[in-house]
Amino acid sequence: MTDLSQTPASGETPMPQKRGQSLLEPSDRTKRRNAAETRFKAYGIGAIAIGLLMLLVLVTTIFSKGLGAFQQSFVTLQVELLESKLDKNGNRDIDDIKKVTTFGYAPIIRGAIEAKVTELGIDTPLKAKDMAGILSKDAAATLREYVVTNPGQIGETVEFRFLAQSRVDGYLKGRVSRDSIGNDKNISAGQLDLVDALVAAGVVEKTFNLAFILGSDASDARPEAAGMGVSMLGSLFMMLVVLALALPIGVAASIYLEEFAPQNWLTDIIEVNISNLAAVPSIVFGILGLAVFINYMHLPSSAPLVGGLVLTLMTLPTIIISTRASLKAVPPSIRDAALGVGASKMQSVFHHVLPLAAPGILTGTIIGLAQALGETAPLLLIGMVGFIASNAPDSIASGLLSPNSAMPAQIYEWAKRADPAFYERAWGGIIILLVFLITMNTLAVILRRRFERRW
Amino acid sequence: MNDMTVVDNTVETQRTKIAAQNVNVYYGESHAIKDVNVEIEDKTVTAFIGPSGCGKSTFLRCLNRMNDTIDICRVTGDILLEGEDIYDKRVDPVQLRAQVGMVFQKPNPFPKSIYDNVAYGPRIHGLARNKAELDEIVEKSLRRGAIWDEVKDRLQSPGTGLSGGQQQRLCIARAVATEPEVLLMDEPCSALDPIATAQVEELIDELRENYSVVIVTHSMQQAARVSQKTAFFHLGNLVEFGPTGQIFTNPEDPRTESYITGRIG
Numbered sequence: 055m056t057d058l059s060q061t062p063a064s065g066e067t068p069m070p071q072k073r074g075q076s077l078l079e080p081s082d083r084t085k086r087r088n089a090a091e092t093r094f095k096a097y098g099i100g101a102i103a104i105g106l107l108m109l110l111v112l113v114t115t116i117f118s119k120g121l122g123a124f125q126q127s128f129v130t131l132q133v134e135l136l137e138s139k140l141d142k143n144g145n146r147d148i149d150d151i152k153k154v155t156t157f158g159y160a161p162i163i164r165g166a167i168e169a170k171v172t173e174l175g176i177d178t179p180l181k182a183k184d185m186a187g188i189l190s191k192d193a194a195a196t197l198r199e200y201v202v203t204n205p206g207q208i209g210e211t212v213e214f215r216f217l218a219q220s221r222v223d224g225y226l227k228g229r230v231s232r233d234s235i236g237n238d239k240n241i242s243a244g245q246l247d248l249v250d251a252l253v254a255a256g257v258v259e260k261t262f263n264l265a266f267i268l269g270s271d272a273s274d275a276r277p278e279a280a281g282m283g284v285s286m287l288g289s290l291f292m293m294l295v296v297l298a299l300a301l302p303i304g305v306a307a308s309i310y311l312e313e314f315a316p317q318n319w320l321t322d323i324i325e326v327n328i329s330n331l332a333a334v335p336s337i338v339f340g341i342l343g344l345a346v347f348i349n350y351m352h353l354p355s356s357a358p359l360v361g362g363l364v365l366t367l368m369t370l371p372t373i374i375i376s377t378r379a380s381l382k383a384v385p386p387s388i389r390d391a392a393l394g395v396g397a398s399k400m401q402s403v404f405h406h407v408l409p410l411a412a413p414g415i416l417t418g419t420i421i422g423l424a425q426a427l428g429e430t431a432p433l434l435l436i437g438m439v440g441f442i443a444s445n446a447p448d449s450i451a452s453g454l455l456s457p458n459s460a461m462p463a464q465i466y467e468w469a470k471r472a473d474p475a476f477y478e479r480a481w482g483g484i485i486i487l488l489v490f491l492i493t494m495n496t497l498a499v500i501l502r503r504r505f506e507r508r509w
Numbered sequence: 510m511n512d513m514t515v516v517d518n519t520v521e522t523q524r525t526k527i528a529a530q531n532v533n534v535y536y537g538e539s540h541a542i543k544d545v546n547v548e549i550e551d552k553t554v555t556a557f558i559g560p561s562g563c564g565k566s567t568f569l570r571c572l573n574r575m576n577d578t579i580d581i582c583r584v585t586g587d588i589l590l591e592g593e594d595i596y597d598k599r600v601d602p603v604q605l606r607a608q609v610g611m612v613f614q615k616p617n618p619f620p621k622s623i624y625d626n627v628a629y630g631p632r633i634h635g636l637a638r639n640k641a642e643l644d645e646i647v648e649k650s651l652r653r654g655a656i657w658d659e660v661k662d663r664l665q666s667p668g669t670g671l672s673g674g675q676q677q678r679l680c681i682a683r684a685v686a687t688e689p690e691v692l693l694m695d696e697p698c699s700a701l702d703p704i705a706t707a708q709v710e711e712l713i714d715e716l717r718e719n720y721s722v723v724i725v726t727h728s729m730q731q732a733a734r735v736s737q738k739t740a741f742f743h744l745g746n747l748v749e750f751g752p753t754g755q756i757f758t759n760p761e762d763p764r765t766e767s768y769i770t771g772r773i774g
Contacts, residue, residue: 317580387613390575391617391619391683393578394575394613395610395630395687396603396607396610398603
């Protein structure tokens with residue numbers, strides 16, 4: 055376009071007249087376009103706001119319900135380990151001492167709490183048996199375990215911190231109130247009066263509960279004693295199996311498919327099926343594990359080894375897909391360069407391509423492991439859920455083969471039980487699980503940032 | 510650029526290094542190279558010129574079997590390196606590529622140190638018995654690549670940190686480190702600025718003393734400046750092959766003339 059025709063003949067040079075619409079005023083089209091853009095941005099911001107709100111609700115719910123599990127009420131008592139009850143023969147024979155069951159310890163605990171109440175001068179109509187009712191049923195076991203490991207202490211007076219019964223714990227956490235205990239035969243108003251008095255005297259107090267993180271599950275009657283520790287070990291052993299199997303198999307499969315396999319209908323089918331495998335519901339892998347590993351191969355049920363094998367099947371597609379993506383991201387010029395100086399195909403892959411793809415492979419593996427760590431459904435089918443109050447495994451073999459649970463299965467198990475004290479522990483377990491998952495994902499992000507290579 | 514003067518057209522008769530006889534290349538259905546016969550001489554720079562897609566790079570990649578990495582590529586005919594058919598079943602392409610080195614269009618140093626870039630070839634081929642020998646090979650190769658003075662103080666810094674021209678010379682040093690007999694260069698200067706291009710061209714001229722160099726280029730001026738022999742490819746055919754001076758000043762085929770004068774391509 056030229057404006058030559060409009061050049062005036064006169065000597066002065068006036069500002070050329072704008073022929074089209076002024077730029078200072080947006081046209082109708084521009085206005086509509088801008089409005090659409092503004093609307094789209096608003097939708098985006100709205101979507102993010104909704105997402106953040108949901109996240110906030112989730113996190114506050116989890117923490118408000120679950121943090122209680124990390125605190126526990128304890129009763130501190132001085133217990134006189136009476137020789138007459140615990141070692142009648144007086145010769146400290148460990149076999150004799152072991153013959154005294156937890157029932158035998160009940161009178162000692164009753165005596166200890168009665169002595170405490172008397173010492174503090176608390177006026178209560180309760181009998182000693184009811185006083186001892188504010189303690190966990192776990193108290194006698196704690197005491198017995200101490201005596202069996204330290205028989206020399208018999209006859210001495212030792213200070214113990216016993217777990218308080220779950221209703222007492224709930225009362226101190228506000229979960230149980232005087233109104234709600236009307237029909238509850240586990241606790242009475244008189245016992246709550248005693249608790250109030252003991253709290254005032256500093257005998258009953260709420261402190262951090264390490265046993266929740268390190269301990270094992272406990273029976274229905276003793277929610278206050280239940281912990282995540284053993285199921286965490288179960289998860290750990292499963293993850294070891296997954297890592298040991300899924301990483302090498304997945305990486306080898308990806309390298310072969312990506313670098314060596316010819317492009318034909320067979321590899322196409324394999325490729326499609328790997329993607330399909332990633333979309334298979336995890337419970338299907340569970341039933342496969344039940345049929346193959348337990349019923350056919352006769353591996354022990356409920357064992358982390360079997361759980362690990364099932365989760366390996368589930369994690370493999372994730373690892374293969376992410377490994378192939380990171381192998382693809384290595385520029386072909388690097389392969390050419392290696393082949394050009396006379397490296398073999400395998401040398402070019404292992405010396406050059408794989409190191410460059412390693413951060414991506416690592417990230418994919420960690421994310422795959424995090425997925426496996428949170429998986430519950432397949433574990434239900436191979437029996438890794440249920441009341442498993444075993445002690446911590448003492449060797450790698452027993453860790454792999456003896457029945458155990460896993461973190462998400464433990465949470466599911468607690469959520470199923472009737473006692474609200476277990477419900478609180480389920481939320482607490484979710485916090486622990488989330489901490490693990492967030493740590494792993496953060497690690498994945500850090501590794502990717504750190505080792506990512508640009509070229 | 511009035512640089513069509515042919516600098517060095519003294520063509521002494523050299524013995525044949527690579528002889529291609531009736532070479533055809535197919536990519537699946539498409540016929541990329543049609544019945545090419547060419548004799549590449551030792552201690553000579555041979556330039557392949559022609560419009561984009563004419564098959565010159567494809568033919569170059571046949572000379573060290575880099576096309577093997579492409580599944581659908583099929584090569585027929587004979588390519589003889591010193592009388593031996595490189596497409597013979599008994600030939601291992603890995604061994605061949607140690608003898609026929611290659612420099613690519615885009616500088617592609619390994620994301621490792623400068624030293625490791627050059628030492629990689631000798632290492633995998635076992636050319637050095639100990640560290641001292643390897644050091645010597647690296648220094649010699651970097652000198653041949655005309656980059657020694659620029660990098661001798663930072664051999665351990667990454668090769669990817671060099672400038673484009675330096676990277677390309679590093680790649681040339683890497684290619685000569687395995688003591689190849691033939692050096693294939695696929696548009697080695699297309700990603701470089703004029704100064705770096707001049708340095709690489711000078712280097713190519715020096716390399717002629719020891720190697721047979723085959724260079725694919727889009728720039729006719731470059732072909733005229735560095736080569737003694739020129740082959741003109743068009744639509745998969747080798748249209749004309751002869752001394753560079755003759756191709757540029759007195760081409761026999763009308764297509765060559767059209768291309769050189771800028772009417773096709």
